[in-house]
Amino acid sequence: MEPKRLFNPEGDDSLESRRIIGGNSTNIFNLNNVRYQWANKLYRNMMANFWIPEKTDLSSDIEPYKHLTVEERQAYDGILSFLIFLDSIQTNNLSNINDYITAPEVNLLLAIQQYQEAIHSQSYQYVVESIIPTDRRNSIYDKWRTDKVLFERNKYIAQIYQDFIDDPAEKKFAKVLIANYLLEGLYFYNGFNFFYNLASRNLMLGTSEIIRYINRDELTHCVMFEFIVREIRELEADYFSVAEVEEMFRFAVDQEISWTNHIIGDGILGVSEATTEMYTKWLANERWNKLGFGGKLYEGFDKNPYKHLEKLADTEGEGDVKSNFFESTVSAYNQSSVLDGWDDF
Numbered sequence: 001m002e003p004k005r006l007f008n009p010e011g012d013d014s015l016e017s018r019r020i021i022g023g024n025s026t027n028i029f030n031l032n033n034v035r036y037q038w039a040n041k042l043y044r045n046m047m048a049n050f051w052i053p054e055k056t057d058l059s060s061d062i063e064p065y066k067h068l069t070v071e072e073r074q075a076y077d078g079i080l081s082f083l084i085f086l087d088s089i090q091t092n093n094l095s096n097i098n099d100y101i102t103a104p105e106v107n108l109l110l111a112i113q114q115y116q117e118a119i120h121s122q123s124y125q126y127v128v129e130s131i132i133p134t135d136r137r138n139s140i141y142d143k144w145r146t147d148k149v150l151f152e153r154n155k156y157i158a159q160i161y162q163d164f165i166d167d168p169a170e171k172k173f174a175k176v177l178i179a180n181y182l183l184e185g186l187y188f189y190n191g192f193n194f195f196y197n198l199a200s201r202n203l204m205l206g207t208s209e210i211i212r213y214i215n216r217d218e219l220t221h222c223v224m225f226e227f228i229v230r231e232i233r234e235l236e237a238d239y240f241s242v243a244e245v246e247e248m249f250r251f252a253v254d255q256e257i258s259w260t261n262h263i264i265g266d267g268i269l270g271v272s273e274a275t276t277e278m279y280t281k282w283l284a285n286e287r288w289n290k291l292g293f294g295g296k297l298y299e300g301f302d303k304n305p306y307k308h309l310e311k312l313a314d315t316e317g318e319g320d321v322k323s324n325f326f327e328s329t330v331s332a333y334n335q336s337s338v339l340d341g342w343d344d345f
C-alpha cells in the first residue's frame with residue numbers, strides 16, 4: 001500500500017469518490033460533507049467523554065493500597081504494567097494507520113483517539129506517582145521486559161504493528177486493524193474488571209474512577225475499529241481471511257486467559273479461572289459477532305459472569321458490548337455538552 005500524499009492538489013474530496021482507504025484525498029478536513037455518518041456520531045461521543053486525570057483525587061487510595069493482600073497488590077501492579085504498554089503503543093502507532101486512511105472524517109477520529117491514548121498514558125503516571133512507593137515505580141514500567149507471559153502477549157500485538165511498518169502490504173494492514181480491534185475490545189477488560197471488583201468492596205475507589213474513564217474511551221475506540229473493518233471489508237473483502245481473523249481471535253483469547261490467570265489467578269474474591277474463561281469467551285463472542293463474520297466462536301459462552309460489575313463500570317445498559325452504543329444515555333461524568341453537528345463548531 002502507498003501512504004496518502006500529504007500535499008495533493010489533484011485530490012478529489014467529493015462524496016462519490018471518497019473512500020476510507022485507497023481514495024484520492026486532498027487531506028482537507030471538508031467536514032461539511034461527510035460520507036461515513038457513523039464517524040460524525042462517534043466524534044461527538046468521543047468529545048463528550050473528555051476528562052482530566054488530576055480531577056480525580058487519589059489520596060484516599062494510598063492507605064487501602066498498603067492493606068491490599070499480596071495477591072491483590074501483585075494484580076494491581078501487573079495490570080497497570082499491561083495497560084501502560086497497551087496505551088503507549090497505541091499512542092505511538094495510530095498515526096501509522098492514519099497515513100493510509102483517506103476519509104477526513106475518519107482521520108479526525110483517529111487523531112482524537114491518539115490524543116485520548118496519550119491522556120491514558122499520562123493518567124497511569126498520575127496513578128503510579130500518587131499510590132506506588134518510589135522504589136517500586138520503575139518496576140511497573142519495566143515489568144514487560146522481565147515477565148515472560150506479559151512479554152509474549154505484548155510482543156504478539158506489537159509485532160503485528162511492526163510488520164506492517166516494515167512492509168505495508170494490504171493483508172498486513174488488515175491484521176493491524178483486527179489487532180487494534182482486539183486490543184481495544186478484548187485485551188483491557190479482565191484488567192478493568194479487577195479494579196471494579198476492588199471498588200465493589202470499597203477499595204481503591206480513585207483508581208477505579210480513572211479506569212472507568214479509560215474504559216469509556218476504549219469502548220468508543222472499539223466501535224471505531226469495528227466500523228473501519230466493516231467498511232474496508234465492503235470495499236476489499238479479500239483483505240480479511242475469515243480463518244485468519246478467527247485464528248487471531250482465538251490466540252488473543254488464549255493469551256488474555258493465561259495472562260489473567262497468571263496475574264489474578266484464583267486468589268482474589270470474585271475472580272476464578274472459571275469466571276475468567278467464561279468472561280473472556282463471552283466477550284470474544286460479542287466482539288466477533290459485531291464484525292459480521294457470522295457464527296459463534298465459543299459455543300456455550302453466552303453469559304457475562306461479571307454483569308454485577310457493570311454498574312461500577314459506567315457501562316450499564318451497554319454491557320452487551322455497546323449494541324445500543326449510540327442510544328446510550330449521557331453519563332453524569334460528561335464534562336462537555338454534545339454537539340449537534342459540524343455546524344456547531
Ligand SMILES: [Fe+2]
Binds near residue numbers: 214218
Ligand atoms: Fe487507551
Ligand SMILES: [Fe+2]
Binds near residue numbers: 117184217221
Ligand atoms: Fe484505546
